[in-house]
Amino acid sequence: MRRIRTEQLKPGMIIARPIYSDDGKILLNSGVELKEHFILRLEQLGIASVYIQDDLGDYEIPEVISEATRVKAIQTLRNSVNQMRLGKTLDLTSVEESVTKIIDEVLDNDDVLISLTDIRSFDNYTYGHCVNVAILSLVCGISMGMSKADLKQLTLGAMLHDIGKIKIPEEILKKPGRLTTEEYETVVKHAAFGYEIVKKIPRFPRRAALVIYQHHERINGSGYPQKLKGEQIDLFARIAAIADVYDAITADRVYQKGILPSEAIRVLKGLGSFHFDLDVLSHFVKNIALYPVGSSVVLSDGTSGVVVDVNKRYPARPIVRVLFDGKGKKCEPYEVDLMKNQELEVTSTSW
Numbered sequence: 455m456r457r458i459r460t461e462q463l464k465p466g467m468i469i470a471r472p473i474y475s476d477d478g479k480i481l482l483n484s485g486v487e488l489k490e491h492f493i494l495r496l497e498q499l500g501i502a503s504v505y506i507q508d509d510l511g512d513y514e515i516p517e518v519i520s521e522a523t524r525v526k527a528i529q530t531l532r533n534s535v536n537q538m539r540l541g542k543t544l545d546l547t548s549v550e551e552s553v554t555k556i557i558d559e560v561l562d563n564d565d566v567l568i569s570l571t572d573i574r575s576f577d578n579y580t581y582g583h584c585v586n587v588a589i590l591s592l593v594c595g596i597s598m599g600m601s602k603a604d605l606k607q608l609t610l611g612a613m614l615h616d617i618g619k620i621k622i623p624e625e626i627l628k629k630p631g632r633l634t635t636e637e638y639e640t641v642v643k644h645a646a647f648g649y650e651i652v653k654k655i656p657r658f659p660r661r662a663a664l665v666i667y668q669h670h671e672r673i674n675g676s677g678y679p680q681k682l683k684g685e686q687i688d689l690f691a692r693i694a695a696i697a698d699v700y701d702a703i704t705a706d707r708v709y710q711k712g713i714l715p716s717e718a719i720r721v722l723k724g725l726g727s728f729h730f731d732l733d734v735l736s737h738f739v740k741n742i743a744l745y746p747v748g749s750s751v752v753l754s755d756g757t758s759g760v761v762v763d764v765n766k767r768y769p770a771r772p773i774v775r776v777l778f779d780g781k782g783k784k785c786e787p788y789e790v791d792l793m794k795n796q797e798l799e800v801t802s803t804s805w
Contacts, residue, residue, distance in 0.1 A: 455515075455748055456760075457505050459711065463493045470505040478525045502706035505748075515747045516566045516764075518589060519559045527552040527588075528581040531613070535581075535620055538651075544617070546655055553588070553609045557602070560592055567764050568593055569715075569746035580616060580627075583701055588613040590697035590738070591665075591690075597737040604661075604690075611665025612694045618648025618666065645670050646679045664688040669695050672729045692731040696722060696738050699729075714803055716744040744769045745803055752802045753790070756780030765793050770800070 455470040465488055473482045473496070481499075482492060488506075496504065530552045534545045568590060591612035595605050619627060622644055626637045633641065649667035652658045668691035671677035673684055677695075687695075703721060704712040713721070719739055726732065745751055745761045751772075752758045757780055763773040771792035779785045792798055 455505055456508055456750070457503050457748065459503050459706075460493070460496050460501055463488055463496070463504065463506070465490050465493070468507040470507045472521070473501065473504060474525055475499075478529045502711070515569060518563055518566050518568055518593065519556055523552075523555050523559055524585055527556060527585045527613070531581045531584055535617075538620055544614075544651065544655060546658065549613060550606075550610065553606060553613055556585075556588060557592060557605055557609055560589065560596065561602075564593075564596055565766055567743035567766055567769055568741055569743040569764070579705065580619065583705065584613055584616055586701040586705075587615060587694060587697045590700060591693045593741045594693050594697065594734065594738045595690075597741055598693075598734070607659045607662045608665065608690045608693060610659065611662035611690055612669075612697060614648065614652065614662070615666050615669045615694055615698065616644060616648065617651055618644035618646065620651075621647045642670070642678050661688060661690050665690045665694045667691070669698055671695065673731060674728045676729070687731075689731075689734070692734050693738070696730050696735055699725075700738070700742075714749070715742055715746060716800075716803060719744060740769065742769060743772075745772045745800055747772075750804050751800045753798050754801050755798060757785075758782075759787070759790075762789065765791075768793055772800070774800075 467488045469482050469484055469486045469488065472480050472484055475481050481495075482488075482504075486492075530545075530548050534549060538544055588609045592605060592609045595608045600608065619641075622641055626633065626640055629637070645667055649663055652663045652666060665688070667679070668682065668687050671680065671682045671687045671691060672695070673687070673692075675681050675683040700718055700722060704715060704718045706712045719742060722730065722735060722739070726735070743764045745764070747761050747763060749761050750758065751761055751774055753774065753776070757776045758778045759774050759776040761772045762775045765771050765773070773789060773791045773793075775787055775789050777784060777787055790798060792800070
């Protein structure tokens with residue numbers, strides 16, 4: 455199984471993981487053979503990449519929450535936003551139910567490194583992004599030893615961190631190219647807009663509201679909307695800030711392919727103390743699968759293959775099924791645990 459860009463699909467390829475519509479229905483199930491019109495429809499829907507079967511073998515990709523829970527959370531967000539656009543208030547109860555379900559599943563499965571593998575259409579990007587930011591923030595909070603009460607506030611705020619975008623024109627939010635100065639100034643208002651929305655909800659938790667208000671603040675004071683510095687920024691918002699950037703740069707978009715997790719971590723570390731809380735960043739990083747199951751890797755001896763498992767304590771040292779020798783010729787498959795073979799390391803990777 456491997457993930458490839460939609461423009462690389464060819465008739466006859468077999469879908470390896472279900473593809474869902476924006477309303478949570480299965481568009482194409484696993485095992486379906488692609489036809490020309492299926493591929494065209496995927497392109498029309500703005501689905502940037504899919505998983506297909508290949509001769510490299512099938513691997514179980516570990517997920518911190520079930521696909522059903524993810525789809526339900528996305529549906530809940532979409533429905534809540536649509537109701538708000540009609541002038542109704544946020545359906546906080548439904549969102550809280552999704553948050554509780556996510557927390558329970560992650561706590562039951564907290565030995566899994568995060569390897570986000572969801573496939574999103576262009577129209578569904580925002581909702582999938584919000585769910586991923588919630589999951590990433592939650593796992594970081596668990597790593598930091600937070601209480602369940604705090605995890606609920608953190609995850610709720612992260613789930614709704616972009617709620618203020620309902621007041622931003624869609625033609626700006628969906629613009630594929632660089633924003634003009636005026637458009638950017640409009641977009642940055644979403645944090646304050648979101649805060650104003652949830653402040654009007656009587657029982658909305660204060661620290662969850664601060665996540666919405668402050669998730670674009672930066673440690674050095676270069677963020678917005680208040681240009682807060684250091685510990686002036688609520689801890690929950692400092693967590694969500696990292697999760698927000700990580701998911702944004704790793705997600706496939708129609709007009710831009712997401713970067714690999716290992717590259718994304720290098721970007722986050724490069725921004726370091728200028729943008730992020732370094733203690734929070736250290737907790738965040740150790741819960742990310744740098745080389746997710748199913749990704750192709752080249753090892754330092756020139757052999758190459760696919761990651762079939764990860765080591766929770768040492769994300770940089772996965773278990774690799776070697777498929778090609780140092781000269782690039784197909785060989786009899788064998789597995790190498792980089793924890794046990796310290797002489798080898800991953801030198802490059804790709805989807």
